[in-house]
Amino acid sequence: MEDSTKDRYEFKRIESKWQQRWETEQTNKVSEDPAKDKYYVLEMFPYPSGRIHMGHVRNYSIGDVIARYKRMCGFNVLHPMGWDAFGLPAENAALKRGIHPATWTYENIAYMREQLKAMGLSYDWEREIATCRPEYYRWEQLIFLKLLDKGIVYRKETTVNWCEDCATVLAREQVIDGCCWRCDQQVLPKTMHGWFLKITDYADELLDGLDKLTGWPEKVRTMQRNWIGKSQGLACDFSIEDSDETITIFTTRPDTIFGVTFMSLAVEHPLVESLISGTDQEKPVQEFIQQTLIEKQRNSPEDEQEKNGVFTGKYCLNPFNGERIPIYVANFVLMEYGTGAVMAVPAHDQRDFEFAKKYSLPIRPVVQPSEKQLNSQSMEEAWEADGILIDSGEFTGLRSNDAKKEIINFALKKGFGKPHITYRLRDWGISRQRYWGAPIPVIHCGDCGIVGVPEAQLPVTLPGIDSPDDSHTPLHKQSDFFMTSCPQCGKEARRETDTMDTFMESSWYFARYTSPRKNDGPLDKKAAQYWLSVDQYIGGVEHAILHLLYARFFTKLLRDLGYLDVDEPFSNLLTQGMVIKDGSKMSKSKGNVVDPNDLINKYGADTVRLFSLFAAPPERDLEWNAQGVEGASRFLNRVYRLVTANTDCFTGKKSAVVIKDLNPENRELYRKLHKTIQRVTSSIETNFHFNTAISAVMELVNDINGATAKNQPVDPAVLSLSLETVLLLLSPMTPHFCEELWEITKHGKSIADESWPVCSQEALTEDELTIVVQVNGKVRNRLQVSVDISDEDLKRAALTDERVCKFMDGKKAKKIIVVKRKLVNIVI
RNA sequence: GCGAGAGUGGCGGAACUGGUAGACGCACUGGAUUUAGGAUCCAGCGCACCGAGUGCAUGGGGGUUCAACUCCCCCCUCUCGCACCA
DSSP states (O other), X not given: OTXXXXXXXXXXXXXXXXXXXXXXXXXXXXXXXXXXXXXXEEEOOOOOOSSOOHHHHHHHHHHHHHHHHHHHTTOEEEOOOEEOOOSHXXXXXXXXXXXXXXXXXXXXXXXXXXXHHHTTOOOOGGGOEETTSHHHHHHHHHHHHHHHHHTSEEEEEEEEEEETTTTEEEOGGGEETTEETTTOOBOEEEEEEEEEEOGGGGHHHHHHHHHHOTBXXXXXXXXXXXXXXXXXXXXXXXXXXXXXXXXXXXXSOGGGGGGOOEEEEOTTOTTHHHHHXXXXXXXXXXXXXXXXXXXXXXXXXXXXXXXXEEEEEEEEEOTTTOOEEEEEEETTOOTTSXXXXXXXXXXXXXXXXXXXXXXXXXXXXXXXXXXXXXXXXXXXXXXXXXXXXXXXXXXXXXXXXXXXXXXXXXHHHHTSEEEEEEOSOOOEEOEEOOSSSOBOOEEEETTTEEEEOOGGGOOOOOSOSSOTTTTTSOGGGOHHHHEEEOTTTOOEEEEOOOEEOGGGGGGTHHHHXXXXXXXXXXXXXXXXHHHOSBSXXXXXXXXXXXXXXXXXXXXXXXXXXXXXXXXXXXXXXXXXXXXXXTTEEOOTTTTOOOOHHHHHHHHOHHHHHHHHHHSSOTTSOEEOOHHHHHHHHHHHHHHHHHHHXXXXXXXXXXXXXXXXXSOHHHHHHHHHHHHHHHHHHHHHHHHOOHHHHHHHHHHHHHHHHXXXXXXXXXXXXXXXHHHHHHHHHHTTTSHHHHHHHHHHTTOOSOGGGSOOOOOOHHHHOOSEEEEEEEETTEEEEEEEEETTOOHHHHHHHHHHOHHHHHHHTTOOOSEEEEETTTEEEEEO
16 A cells, blocks of 8 residues: 555656756746747735645646646746735744744745745746845835825725734725634724725726726626726705705615605714704614614624614705605614715615605605506505606606706706715725734824835835844834934934735735846836736636735736836736535635645645646636546556657657558547647637646547557557657646656657647548438437538438438438538438 | 526536537446556446337426527526625
């Protein structure tokens, strides 16, 4: 059992041999070459958590096949790797072990780098970056300052999402079901100052750009669209009776404005206080607000609350018809969306309908559907679709869509309303009260206010890299760090102690790879121009919103700062599925993790790569199967034996084949060989379905095996070409293995420097075809016929076929359908 | 509820613009080789019937067609994402 490796090819020796050779010969080093077409393939860079996991293996295997394939196709391929190295786990681990987060991070990087190298991935390691290095984040600080100048970065006080466990603020994108995306603890609201990026300024461009990203999965585009959440409608003022104040509402259904029967305010709405102060309703409303706030805290956001509210005792006026409208405070109105005030139209909005039913408020239909008559008494639910306006003054009779425009225009003319667009997207809060992140490069001066750190003083580095004791305490507790002087007036001042959200680093790393060592600016424009955008980006779908939206945003920022000239960072996106075992995602808590190290030691990197590519198409989840790995291993061993048993046929020269001179068996094999090139190439080109590419190669291997097993010797030229093709086609997937056999078969150079094989049309032509004969659509026989048989002859052959006659049972053919080169269907 | 995707053997998965359903692999069964195991090789392997053979089969139901995994309509299930968005 434990000696099961003895019959396997020597993957250990072979893999380290080729890894060393690629390194010494700098096989994967690239630079800009205007003479060649570029191809930039990138896998989402890892967080240096300690060891690579199967998800990484799958991700990088996919990327590596694409990189190696494109390279063989003649592209100048950029394929870099780096580390998303800032983040909370480093702090936690450091605290636990009493070491510095940097130490932990760099050790992990060193170990994981070796693991990746052991997989034989074709990275240009000279471009490696780690985002925690000052050489990287200093440029991020510079970009931050430029954005501060432009007003894209600003500071404000808001209610933030606070995670007590992580002791930091979270962006809205990082709050999942009311809990922290990382530690899963309930997130609490907290009021504090923080730094923001005006992503909302780019909302429209981010939204419109999605239409052009045809190389992205529809799913991801839809998710981003929903996240941006653009709604168009009317912002309209309702004046409050006996008051100078007005309530501004936002609605996407101005066509229903004559159906308003009450007004709902969010409990946090700023006007509530003044509405109720000193009135009889003050107490009940206050109580209701308290109650609602408590419930909001307590309940997880999934369960929808019953609609509740309380009358404020005050009225406002519908500007369209002057009607008196009671003002309520309601628990289902969100302060964060629109204006926090909703005009309630119970006949045409389900929530308002439920609320009206509960508090016996009037329901007045104003949009009549064509298929039924709405009646305020008998309605059981709101009619939310379009229709024709009724009881709507001068707008009566218009269709919903026209009415929307007319009503907005009317409000605009009269001055009490205007067209308005609102987004779900909020500005990106980037302040984190953590140690292990890039310091925000500003200084707070009592006299001058906020002052950017002068460019010449960048980077603002993290303190205490050499003193592990308190090195990971948050910066606001380290006076050595925050005590400074104002760069403008020289007085004593306080350095900003927040660090940046780590998503800042991952928002531009792909661009930095194009000039990773540039030391006088973030990007070399020429290099960026040559390489960007990324032609193929690969990673998990869990980043569909966060990282991918931020990276798109940053690309536009860098473009507007003059660093780049592309609008979008990633032209094509492949979202690979998860690695599953026993029905669920591999995770430590589930105890179903498979360590790639163990597999590589047991089977070799090539086998592990091959299996992860073969078991499922990349976008689907991959069910881990230990026996499947055995299968992949078996296949490679079979190829190894097949090639080494036939080294005689390799002469070191290019074999030439004259199709005419081949006997039928050799011709068949030669045809299969070209058919395989065609199938593998198109599998990769159309959708990166490596699983079918591999199965095509397996078929070819089976055929070569079959041919050599027969007594008749295979033509050496056909045999050597077949085996060469197998190696060339497999080489992007199992590179060490193919390099070794390429060398054994007397090819002078590295297989990585060979060209991708080309399918010959001539080789594909056949002189005989198998035609399926159907009777009434059911397959009854197969006929071997010459390719140039006429339809008439084919019909005749089918009709006279013995088996076919049996099924025709003496009946006459009503109709005969002939599909060229494929089938004959006799209808009786 | 809204949006996206998916349902094919025991399993992972194939099937091009409608034209041989189940490629390839795993598992399984039988055989060869072997002292034995492992490895390797050969054969079989959707379901039903004892079988040549014949039926039936791509979540369910209907439809279009000579022909449907593929196109259309209705329904069911699962996965993922969003969710009181006015």
